[in-house]
Amino acid sequence: MIEPSAGPADTAAPDAPLLVAAAPGGPDADLIAELVRLAPREGPVAVLKGAPPRISEAGVVVVRVGDVVVKAHPEGTPEADLRARLGLAGRLPGLMLAPLGVERLGARLVTIWPAGEPLTPADLEDGDDRVPWAEGARLLARLHTRPLPPGLPAAGGPARLARAVAALDGHRDVPPAIRAAYRTLPWSRAGHRPVRPGPAAGGEPPVALVHGDWHLGQLVRIGGTWILIDPDDLGQGDPAWDLARPAAWFAAGLLATSAWDRFLGAYLAAGGGAVSRDEPWRELDLPARALTVQLAATAVATARRARRPLDETARALVSSCARILATARV
Amino acid sequence: MQCPKCRGSMRTYDRNGIHIEQCDNCRGIFLDYGELETLTRLESQWAQQQYAPPPAHGAPAWGAPHHGHHGHHRERSWVGMLFSS
Numbered sequence: 001m002i003e004p005s006a007g008p009a010d011t012a013a014p015d016a017p018l019l020v021a022a023a024p025g026g027p028d029a030d031l032i033a034e035l036v037r038l039a040p041r042e043g044p045v046a047v048l049k050g051a052p053p054r055i056s057e058a059g060v061v062v063v064r065v066g067d068v069v070v071k072a073h074p075e076g077t078p079e080a081d082l083r084a085r086l087g088l089a090g091r092l093p094g095l096m097l098a099p100l101g102v103e104r105l106g107a108r109l110v111t112i113w114p115a116g117e118p119l120t121p122a123d124l125e126d127g128d129d130r131v132p133w134a135e136g137a138r139l140l141a142r143l144h145t146r147p148l149p150p151g152l153p154a155a156g157g158p159a160r161l162a163r164a165v166a167a168l169d170g171h172r173d174v175p176p177a178i179r180a181a182y183r184t185l186p187w188s189r190a191g192h193r194p195v196r197p198g199p200a201a202g203g204e205p206p207v208a209l210v211h212g213d214w215h216l217g218q219l220v221r222i223g224g225t226w227i228l229i230d231p232d233d234l235g236q237g238d239p240a241w242d243l244a245r246p247a248a249w250f251a252a253g254l255l256a257t258s259a260w261d262r263f264l265g266a267y268l269a270a271g272g273g274a275v276s277r278d279e280p281w282r283e284l285d286l287p288a289r290a291l292t293v294q295l296a297a298t299a300v301a302t303a304r305r306a307r308r309p310l311d312e313t314a315r316a317l318v319s320s321c322a323r324i325l326a327t328a329r330v
Numbered sequence: 331m332q333c334p335k336c337r338g339s340m341r342t343y344d345r346n347g348i349h350i351e352q353c354d355n356c357r358g359i360f361l362d363y364g365e366l367e368t369l370t371r372l373e374s375q376w377a378q379q380q381y382a383p384p385p386a387h388g389a390p391a392w393g394a395p396h397h398g399h400h401g402h403h404r405e406r407s408w409v410g411m412l413f414s415s
Contacts, residue, residue, distance in 0.1 A: 124409060124412070160415065213415050215411075215412060215413060215414065215415065216412045216413050217412075217413035217414060217415075249411075249412075250385075250393070251389065251390050251392065251393040251394065252394055253393075253394030253395065253396055254408055254411075256396075257384075257385045257396050260385065260387075261385060261386045261387065264386075264387050265386065265387070279388065280387050280388065281387070281388050281389065284390070285390050288390060289390075289392070295411065299407070299411070311405060311407050312405055312407075312408075313405050313407045313408040313411060314407070316394065319394065320392065320394065323392035323393075323394070324392045326392070327391045327392045
């Protein structure tokens with residue numbers, strides 16, 4: 001998980017090298033210098049994620065060196081799971097970016113990638129038409145229809161939910177609606193397997209190949225074509241989780257109806273099978289509730305760490321949690 | 331007051347702070363200076379509130395009301411959230 005402030009503004013262009021502002025010789029500077037050394041070629045250096053002072057022992061650090069990106073994974077990342085995910089990403093051409101290599105750096109695993117062209121804030125400021133909602137949806141639809149290879153770990157979505165809620169511990173003034181809404185979700189109960197509500201009640205959610213952490217930062221252009229990146233949460237799971245984050249944004253009133261319609265419409269038109277065409281919210285409802293709780297928890301924890309009041313975005317998500325709670329009580 | 335068109339007698343109405351005269355005979359309406367602009371403005375405000383297209387794919391029972399605005403949320407934290415886990 002990264003700080004929400006580590007957004008597109010941090011993806012500095014390679015022609016504008018970022019000076020690493022850590023104390024010379026300090027652990028942060030050491031790690032970044034070692035990541036730069038792991039790059040196969042020299043080139044301008046830019047810290048894309050985890051730049052000091054946001055760097056942490058366990059956090060992700062991403063450095064761009066010329067035309068490659070070097071990513072230090074959090075300490076304690078299960079190696080077999082990561083290698084299975086990387087191997088699969090290498091077998092999904094045109095769908096997921098393939099890694100160039102895997103290295104070990106002390107307690108951390110490091111992966112090396114071709115640098116793509118990310119979405120920029122300018123793409124958003126120029127209006128919704130520039131945001132590749134449809135392209136992202138079509139990539140997810142194609143991913144969800146791929147055969148599920150054996151031995152793949154579970155997709156990382158539900159674990160992210162649990163981590164986001166756990167990260168509220170120790171913070172004061174956490175709106176009670178967040179944890180209360182979490183307790184209405186099947187994932188809050190250990191060992192509970194979620195069951196579909198509605199007409200298909202009692203049925204197990206479908207299992208498919210799932211990205212596990214989809215958002216706009218997971219799209220880059222390579223040679224002008226959009227492709228998915230970051231297989232860290234890739235695995236088997238309910239494919240509706242990949243649509244659940246935009247669904248939660250839409251349900252919170254943050255994402256415009258037109259953008260949401262474009263995303264879901266393109267997903268369905270591309271043959272995506274996570275949701276039913278006639279009643280997509282039947283399958284979306286529970287995962288979107290989960291993502292709402294996750295996003296609200298992350299927004300509140302971020303604000304509390306920074307000792308800032310909740311902004312409009314965080315308040316919209318907390319309101320969503322309160323409505324989830326209200327409908328769960330009916 | 332007499333209707334300038336048919337010479338019928340006109341009746342005065344007050345609607346949302348706008349003063350209109352209507353002819354009892356031909357139903358023609360007389361607007362004072364600036365009142366057409368005021369009506370047009372009120373009409374477009376009302377239309378913005380009423381004619382937000384419904385989501386093509388429905389919405390959850392716990393969803394926030396949408397008012398058909400597009401891209402009003404340009405808060406830095408919202409843009410950041412679009413890009414982060």
